[in-house]
Amino acid sequence: MATKLCARNLGSISAVAAVPTYDRALLSPGILHFGVGNFHRAHQALYLDRLFNTGVGHDWAIIGASVMSSDERLRQSLKEQDFLSTVVEQSATESNARVTGAMVDFLMPGNSADIIRSLADPAIRIVSLTITEGGYFINPGSGVFDPRHPVLISDSADPENPKTVFGLMIAGLKERRSAGIPPFSILSCDNIPHNGRVTRDAVVGLARLSDPGLADWIQDKVAFPNSMVDRISPATSTRERELLARDFGIEDAAPVFCEHYSQWVLEDRFTSGRPALETVGVQFVPDVTPYETMKIRMLNGGHATIAYAAGLLGIQYAHEAMEHALLRPFLAKVEHDEIIPIVPPLPTTDLNAYFTLIEERFSNPKIADTVRRLCYDGSNRQSKFITPSINDRLKVGADIQGLALVSALWSRYCFGTLENGQEIEPNDPEWSRLNAVAHLARQDPLAWLAMDDIYGEVGRVPLFQERFSAALLALYAEGVESVLAGYLEGAS
Incomplete structure (x- = not known):
């Protein structure tokens, strides 16, 4: 019978999979991440888990967030297993399981008030996102931000009650500016050319529709480093859950299966510091x-x-x-x-x-x-x-x-x-x-x-x-x- 993934069962699970060697009770959040899908948990969250295992960076744990009500099922599944995830890395000849513990919370999808409150927290120094290529409101023909989408028009008309990821980030930055709190950096981890610039254009462009002064402040003060991310991580189905239970004896409602290969290249431009990810394989370069x-x-x-x-x-x-x-x-x-x-x-x-x-x-x-x-x-x-x-x-x-x-x-x-x-x-x-x-x-x-x-x-x-x-x-x-x-x- 498979062992249910949760904090109290990590001792027994450690016989078949690598588990966190750090005390998760001592973690504190430093990153809020939009889009807690398979790629994020097989990539950014895994790099942070490796970092925490070296004994450093424990103030950079992840809080998950989403604007999509459909993510509530995933949030509930992860909450029931103490926000732990099993990542199965696969080469053509072998498979290895690892339980990651870098996430410490996952806010209710669509709960704008809680998300903005977390974004305004001085402890959050990086806001990252994997919202897919289609989530950036880019006109494919021109390749630039297109503010004409109805949901963006709605956010610009009512910026205190945003419905988009970018509107939420703007609201959080506005509160930080008012309170004299340094802004967070915004880090896109999506497969988009010049993803930092594209994200900046979306955030600044949306802010400019309702508050040009805030838009200028964001453009001047907020870092949007470009990044290149690479790891194949297919969607999870019943097949993957059954394989995990059969091959490793772990019951995980939302495991991630991915290839063994992984790469992350980042521009070293951050507003309020960053974790020491270069110690766990991330490449920092002047130009991605x-x-x-x-x-x-x-x-x-x-x-x-x-x-x-x-x-x-x-x-x-x-x-x-x-x-x-x-x-x-x-x-x-x-x-x-x-x-x-x-x-x-x-x-x-x-x-x-x-x-x-x-x-x-x-x-x-x-x-x-x-x-x-x-x-x-x-x-x-x-x-x-x-x-x-x-x-x-x-x-x-x-x-x-x-x-x-x-x-x-x-x-x-x-x-x-x-x-x-x-x-x-x-x-x-x-x-x-x-x-x-x-x-x-x-x-x-x-x-x-x-x-x-x-x-x-x-x-x-x-x-x-x-x-x-x-x-x-x-x-x-x-x-x-x-x-x-x-x-x-x-x-x-």
């Missing part, structure tokens, strides 16, 4: 840009490259996609021919070796990363992971046949049927619109590229229009495997 460009273009762009073809072929998992006779070569050709050549070089980093590591990570059968997860939210991800590479190649007059095919595969996926005719369940916040435009694009491919909020000026470049149109029409006429085979054979 080259690292994030490499990761977003090659890894996230790589996921997007295989996702929609695999989805259309009915493949369930990423490692199964990598076993397909056409998909792994397709990924390699797009990466080597079109992505890697326009990734800025990094000192001490061999981009070809980095791609080899990506292939190994995608092929890890223990991760069981679903293709459906990789296909999700293309309306936000394509403009960040694929379109920038297209844009950079077009600027230097280089061809984009492979990347245009990636975009065409996304359009074909949004048509809503697999190659065998089976219906695809909605898999994007913008699914209704994407599905309607995809049906138009079957006859008129340029209708897809006319979505300015996703493609912007790139969608009007003749070479991209030509390559995309040819690829999309071929996908409907010949099928996915035939088109991939033609691309790999070098057919134009």
